[in-house]
Amino acid sequence: ASPNFHRWLTPDQFGTQFGPAASDIEQITGWLQAHGFRVNVTLPSGMVIDFSGSAGQVRAAFHTEIHNVQARGESHIANMSDPQIPVALAPAVVGIVSLHDFTPQPNIVPRSNFTAGGGAFLMTPPDLATIYNINPLFAAGKSGQGQTIYLIEDTNLFTNNDWITFRSTFGLLGGGTLTTVQPAPPSGTNNCADPGVNGNSLEAILDAEWASAAAPSAAIVMATCKDTSTSGILIAVQNLINGANPPAIISISYGECEAFNGASANAAFNAIYQQGVAEGTSIFVSSGDQAGAVCDGGLTNATHGIGVNGLASTAFNVAVGGTD
Numbered sequence: 345a346s347p348n349f350h351r352w353l354t355p356d357q358f359g360t361q362f363g364p365a366a367s368d369i370e371q372i373t374g375w376l377q378a379h380g381f382r383v384n385v386t387l388p389s390g391m392v393i394d395f396s397g398s399a400g401q402v403r404a405a406f407h408t409e410i411h412n413v414q415a416r417g418e419s420h421i422a423n424m425s426d427p428q429i430p431v432a433l434a435p436a437v438v439g440i441v442s443l444h445d446f447t448p449q450p451n452i453v454p455r456s457n458f459t460a461g462g463g464a465f466l467m468t469p470p471d472l473a474t475i476y477n478i479n480p481l482f483a484a485g486k487s488g489q490g491q492t493i494y495l496i497e498d499t500n501l502f503t504n505n506d507w508i509t510f511r512s513t514f515g516l517l518g519g520g521t522l523t524t525v526q527p528a529p530p531s532g533t534n535n536c537a538d539p540g541v542n543g544n545s546l547e548a549i550l551d552a553e554w555a556s557a558a559a560p561s562a563a564i565v566m567a568t569c570k571d572t573s574t575s576g577i578l579i580a581v582q583n584l585i586n587g588a589n590p591p592a593i594i595s596i597s598y599g600e601c602e603a604f605n606g607a608s609a610n611a612a613f614n615a616i617y618q619q620g621v622a623e624g625t626s627i628f629v630s631s632g633d634q635a636g637a638v639c640d641g642g643l644t645n646a647t648h649g650i651g652v653n654g655l656a657s658t659a660f661n662v663a664v665g666g667t668d
Contacts, residue, residue, distance in 0.1 A: 352624035355388035355530075355586045362622075363390030368436040375433060379405035385532035387586040391615055394535050394574075402427075402443060410443060421445050421573070438615070439608030447498065447575040448598035448605075448655055449641070450547030451630045469514045469557035478558065487518045488559025494584060494591040495551045497568045498576035498598075499544040500524055510553040511560070518561030522552060527567050527583040536579055539570035551597050565591075577655075578609075582616050590623040596655060597630045601639035605654035617660035629656035631665035 353361070369390055373383045381397040399410040406427035413422050422444035429437055473479045481487070501507070507522050528534045552564050567584060569576035577598050584591055602610060617627050632638050632653045637646035656663040 350624070352590075353622045355590070355619070355623065358619050358622055359389040359391070362619075364436045366390075369393070372433055372436060375430070376405075381405070382533075384535055385529045387582060388530060389586055389619055391619065392582055392586075392612075394529070394532070406440070406443075408443065415446070438611045441578065441608050441612045442574045445571070445573050446600075446604070447571045448577050448600045450544045451597050451599050451632045451653075452547045452550055453633045454546070469516060469554075472554070472557050476558070488520070488562030489518070491559060491561075491593065492563040492565055492591065493555045493559065493593045493595060494565045494567045495548070495555060496577050496580050496594060496596045496598075497539075497544065497548045497551070497566055498571050498580075499539050499542045499548050500568050501548055501552065501566060502541050502545045506549050507552050507556065507564075511556060514557070516556060516560040520556050520560050521563045522556070522566070523563070524566040524568060526569060527580055527587065529583045530587055535572070536569040536576075536583055537572075539568050539576055547597055551595065555595060575609075578612060578616070581613075581620075585616055585620045585623060585625060590620065590625050592624065593626050593628070594620065595628045599630065599632045599638065599641075599653035599655050601641070601648070601651045602654035602657055603639055603648070603651055610654045610657075613655055614658040614660065617658050621660045627661040628664050629653065629661045631656045631663045 369386060373386065373393060376383055376393070376395050379397075380401045381395045383393060383395045385394040386392070387394075397405075402423070403409050406423075406429065408423045408425045408427045410421055410423050413420050415422075427440050427443060473482065501524065504522055510516075511520070526536045526538050528536050548566060548568075552566060555562070555564050567580045569580040569583070572579070577596060581594065581596070584594065600609075620627055630653070632641065634641045636650045636652070637648070638653050639648035639651035640646040653663070
């Protein structure tokens with residue numbers, strides 16, 4: 345009964361009601377620039393300042409060093425201690441999202457063998473429609489007409505032909521479309537670079553195919569940004585939700601153990617999802633296939649205790665898990 349029910353906010357309105365004061369933003373950006381950093385973008389909500397600089401500038405300004413490290417069998421860069429900021433800035437700063445290049449991982453778990461006797465079965469779009477009781481909607485002629493689903497990725501598709509083949513093979517009718525965009529911020533330096541095609545393209549095509557299976561008539565948009573020292577997933581979501589026309593539906597199939605994600609990154613996803621909900625965006629995030637042991641994803645044994653996907657654990661998203 346609220347007069348504000350479904351009266352969604354714009355990014356500017358959200359910033360006016362919930363963001364920091366303009367004087368706080370000016371103080372923070374001025375401090376960053378005084379330490380040699382380049383301020384690339386201040387998003388309309390005022391909740392995010394995108395800036396860049398060198399490891400030396402980070403050491404001088406934040407009193408932490410960035411080192412080359414080996415983790416998970418890979419080479420990375422990471423800060424060796426928590427960054428520090430002046431006390432005067434603390435009331436307006438939740439944290440620095442990332443001084444490292446660890447990024448969320450795709451939640452896909454590839455299977456190589458499917459046999460009737462082995463207890464593993466291939467799933468098809470008609471199975472999806474049965475499991476989630478979509479068939480009554482299809483029978484009523486509702487298959488996603490007029491809807492657009494934004495899939496958040498850090499890679500482009502290897503080829504759109506896989507999506508076309510998937511739809512053709514399973515008889516998905518309804519005239520759905522598939523496009524790829526790199527969502528730029530509404531102003532300032534473009535922080536969303538074309539990621540090209542990388543090893544996560546299998547996750548991306550899976551997302552495109554099954555979003556189309558659930559809503560064959562919907563427009564599927566791959567929103568892709570290249571990973572930097574900040575996740576391309578987070579960059580894409582922030583730019584879309586701060587754009588002039590925020591999406592109605594966002595879907596994310598990537599994850600990171602909440603503990604590994606860190607307090608600042610967890611806060612960043614929580615904040616942008618909260619803004620998205622206030623603007624009318626429904627955000628769906630895969631909880632992952634590791635049950636309660638997300639921190640041990642891909643391993644044989646769980647040794648880190650109970651953990652969840654940090655990208656899926658806010659009060660402002662719908663966490664979607666395995667419900668077979």
